[in-house]
Amino acid sequence: MNQPTTLFEKIWNAHVVAQEADSPAVLYVDLHLVHEVTSPQAFTGLRQKGLRVRRPERTVATIDHSVPTRPLSFPITDELAAKQIQQMETNAQEFGVRLYGLDSQQRGIVHVIGPERGFTQPGMTIVCGDSHTSTHGAFGALAFGIGTSEVEQVLATQCLLQRKPKTFEVRVEGKLSPSVLAKDIILALLSKIGIGGATGHVIEYTGSAIRSLTMEERMTICNMSIEGGARAGMIAPDDFTYEYISGREFAPNGAKWDESVRRWRQLRTDDGATYDKSIVLNAQELAPMITYGTNPGMGIPITGHIPQPEHMGDSSRKLALEKALAYMGLQPGKPLLGQPIDVVFIGSCTNSRISDLRLAASLLKERKVAPNVRVLVVPGSMEVKRQAEMEGLDTIFKAAGAEWREAGCSMCIAMNGDQLEPGQYAVSTSNRNFEGRQGKGGRTFLASPLTAAAAAITGKITDVRTLISN
Amino acid sequence: MTQFQKFTSRVVPLLINDIDTDQIIPARFLKATDKLNMGKNLFADWRYLPDGSPNKDFVLNKPENSGAQILLAGDNFGCGSSREHAPWALSGFGFRAIMSTSFADIFRSNALKNSLLPIVVEPQVHSELITLVQNTPNASLTIDLTNQIVQLPNGKSVSFPIDSFSKTCLLNGVDELGYLLRFEEKIKEYERTHS
Ligand code: SF4
Numbered sequence: 205m206n207q208p209t210t211l212f213e214k215i216w217n218a219h220v221v222a223q224e225a226d227s228p229a230v231l232y233v234d235l236h237l238v239h240e241v242t243s244p245q246a247f248t249g250l251r252q253k254g255l256r257v258r259r260p261e262r263t264v265a266t267i268d269h270s271v272p273t274r275p276l277s278f279p280i281t282d283e284l285a286a287k288q289i290q291q292m293e294t295n296a297q298e299f300g301v302r303l304y305g306l307d308s309q310q311r312g313i314v315h316v317i318g319p320e321r322g323f324t325q326p327g328m329t330i331v332c333g334d335s336h337t338s339t340h341g342a343f344g345a346l347a348f349g350i351g352t353s354e355v356e357q358v359l360a361t362q363c364l365l366q367r368k369p370k371t372f373e374v375r376v377e378g379k380l381s382p383s384v385l386a387k388d389i390i391l392a393l394l395s396k397i398g399i400g401g402a403t404g405h406v407i408e409y410t411g412s413a414i415r416s417l418t419m420e421e422r423m424t425i426c427n428m429s430i431e432g433g434a435r436a437g438m439i440a441p442d443d444f445t446y447e448y449i450s451g452r453e454f455a456p457n458g459a460k461w462d463e464s465v466r467r468w469r470q471l472r473t474d475d476g477a478t479y480d481k482s483i484v485l486n487a488q489e490l491a492p493m494i495t496y497g498t499n500p501g502m503g504i505p506i507t508g509h510i511p512q513p514e515h516m517g518d519s520s521r522k523l524a525l526e527k528a529l530a531y532m533g534l535q536p537g538k539p540l541l542g543q544p545i546d547v548v549f550i551g552s553c554t555n556s557r558i559s560d561l562r563l564a565a566s567l568l569k570e571r572k573v574a575p576n577v578r579v580l581v582v583p584g585s586m587e588v589k590r591q592a593e594m595e596g597l598d599t600i601f602k603a604a605g606a607e608w609r610e611a612g613c614s615m616c617i618a619m620n621g622d623q624l625e626p627g628q629y630a631v632s633t634s635n636r637n638f639e640g641r642q643g644k645g646g647r648t649f650l651a652s653p654l655t656a657a658a659a660a661i662t663g664k665i666t667d668v669r670t671l672i673s674n
Numbered sequence: 675m676t677q678f679q680k681f682t683s684r685v686v687p688l689l690i691n692d693i694d695t696d697q698i699i700p701a702r703f704l705k706a707t708d709k710l711n712m713g714k715n716l717f718a719d720w721r722y723l724p725d726g727s728p729n730k731d732f733v734l735n736k737p738e739n740s741g742a743q744i745l746l747a748g749d750n751f752g753c754g755s756s757r758e759h760a761p762w763a764l765s766g767f768g769f770r771a772i773m774s775t776s777f778a779d780i781f782r783s784n785a786l787k788n789s790l791l792p793i794v795v796e797p798q799v800h801s802e803l804i805t806l807v808q809n810t811p812n813a814s815l816t817i818d819l820t821n822q823i824v825q826l827p828n829g830k831s832v833s834f835p836i837d838s839f840s841k842t843c844l845l846n847g848v849d850e851l852g853y854l855l856r857f858e859e860k861i862k863e864y865e866r867t868h869s
Pocket residue numbers: 268269313314315334336552553554612613616617634635
């Protein structure tokens with residue numbers, strides 16, 4: 205009998221093209237996603253070296269980071285953004301790469317449209333010049349972010365040099381309480397392992413709580429694996445996965461579909477296979493989470509208290525907490541509940557899919573956004589936008605006083621003009637609360653779409669469970 | 675890529691843990707379509723005051739640190755996004771080596787492709803270095819990649835790990851793409867058997 209192997213090892217082993225002694229493996233890439241921010245220098249490199257894109261049909265490009273999301277905000281007035289987007293269009297055309305460009309009705313955030321169009325499939329190796337590529341691991345793919353030099357390497361050779369990472373099992377067992385979402389699971393995990401806790405590892409999420417999550421929820425969890433430093437996050441595919449993929453534009457069909465599903469069913473960690481590291485979370489014990497600091501590992505249950513630097517043990521962690529609280533303008537030992545906020549951002553590749561918008565709308569329905577609070581709802585793709593409008597969610601958001609936008613990364617990264625003013629507080633469904641991430645001087649609390657909608661209504665950090673009568 | 679040679683430089687301490695790539699170079703500078711002039715935006719939100727003038731209290735702005743090529747950082751340097759603009763900004767500014775107890779994976783990989791050496795030291799050595807720069811602010815270190823050692827001013831030297839592939843690439847200024855392109859036949863064969 206073969207040695208029992210993990211899901212990760214199965215995919216890895218199936219993609220090693222070559223492995224020389226003392227060198228990293230040459231790993232084949234099945235799907236290369238490209239966006240306007242991390243690719244221009246890579247295409248320039250190809251041009252300078254006289255190289256072509258080796259497999260244009262395995263390469264898919266979109267524009268998401270620097271596109272405006274205000275309706276009718278075209279032509280783009282930000283000259284640099286306009287040039288970058290123009291460059292993406294030129295590069296795609298010159299090298300024969302499929303691009304979901306400005307006028308595409310299917311464009312959107314790269315990690316939203318990959319699965320949505322059916323490009324993302326189990327067992328694949330997927331890379332993108334973007335750290336949240338880990339999102340696609342929700343389908344049982346090995347998906348990770350790469351730098352621009354590597355984008356060039358993949359464009360030219362469809363391969364990448366990689367050292368084999370270690371494995372980390374995150375097992376989540378039990379049933380989630382009402383109003384506790386996938387976002388809360390991942391924020392709770394990050395608060396336990398810290399922002400570097402998974403460095404050098406690929407996480408596999410297992411356990412009954414993970415199995416019961418929808419594909420969109422699984423994407424939320426895998427998306428933020430990188431916030432723990434993980435190389436990738438993945439979940440073995442199952443019937444939920446196949447059901448999600450089935451019928452999508454680029455999914456296999458007919459006899460190919462049956463054959464694919466048969467193959468995908470093998471993609472699981474064998475009994476007896478071991479991980480280099482593991483941790484178990486009990487879903488029942490989880491509460492809605494919120495961050496208080498300047499990295500995603502600085503999170504607490506919504507009813508919790510901000511930690512105190514003197515309880516931190518080592519001096520560098522104490523310093524880090526003091527620095528974070530100084531930036532955030534928050535007091536140690538205090539609760540976050542009741543903290544006034546200025547902006548709510550519902551969007552990003554973590555939480556901008558239709559189920560996220562439905563959740564936010566369910567709370568905002570027949571309610572109003574608090575005075576002086578600005579709420580941006582930014583769908584992850586034009587497809588999500590259309591679906592939401594069909595369901596009337598846009599009407600709910602607008603009636604409540606929220607801004608309903610076009611698809612894009614928007615205030616997750618504040619490159620397109622959607623940004624916080626210095627000092628403003630935001631509750632955001634995005635993935636990073638680093639200093640200045642949502643605009644220079646802006647201060648971010650990361651939370652789920654429900655917790656964000658709750659803050660929109662009350663104008664302060666609120667336990668969503670107090671707004672929902674059972 | 676330029677060959678990585680032995681060099682001696684003073685050290686700039688930036689002893690903050692988890693310095694993320696949004697701090698190394700904020701996202702608003704990522705609209706560039708080339709790699710030029712990234713150095714001026716390195717640590718922009720820490721280095722400049724809101725009116726754009728240099729923040730005199732920030733360590734990189736101290737006159738005595740000008741020209742330093744080694745950065746001594748806190749744990750888990752370079753976490754966050756995959757932007758290669760981070761090593762472009764660090765090398766553009768003039769850094770050739772970063773020392774920390776640990777680096778984020780993507781940052782480490784990006785740095786190595788840009789002749790920027792990430793040096794991992796044990797926490798105890800890290801503390802020794804902190805004491806050294808605090809007591810002797812103009813202390814210089816010599817980075818010797820061939821022998822994988824850092825020489826301290828007191829004559830002591832500490833060794834650091836690096837995989838042999840990355841080391842060879844750095845020392846010879848070899849570009850990984852060149853290495854990959856040599857596998858053309860194997861790649862073709864893989865594609866033949868795996869489509
Ligand atoms: S939504 Fe945010 S995290 Fe996701 S790809 Fe865009 S900028 Fe990156």
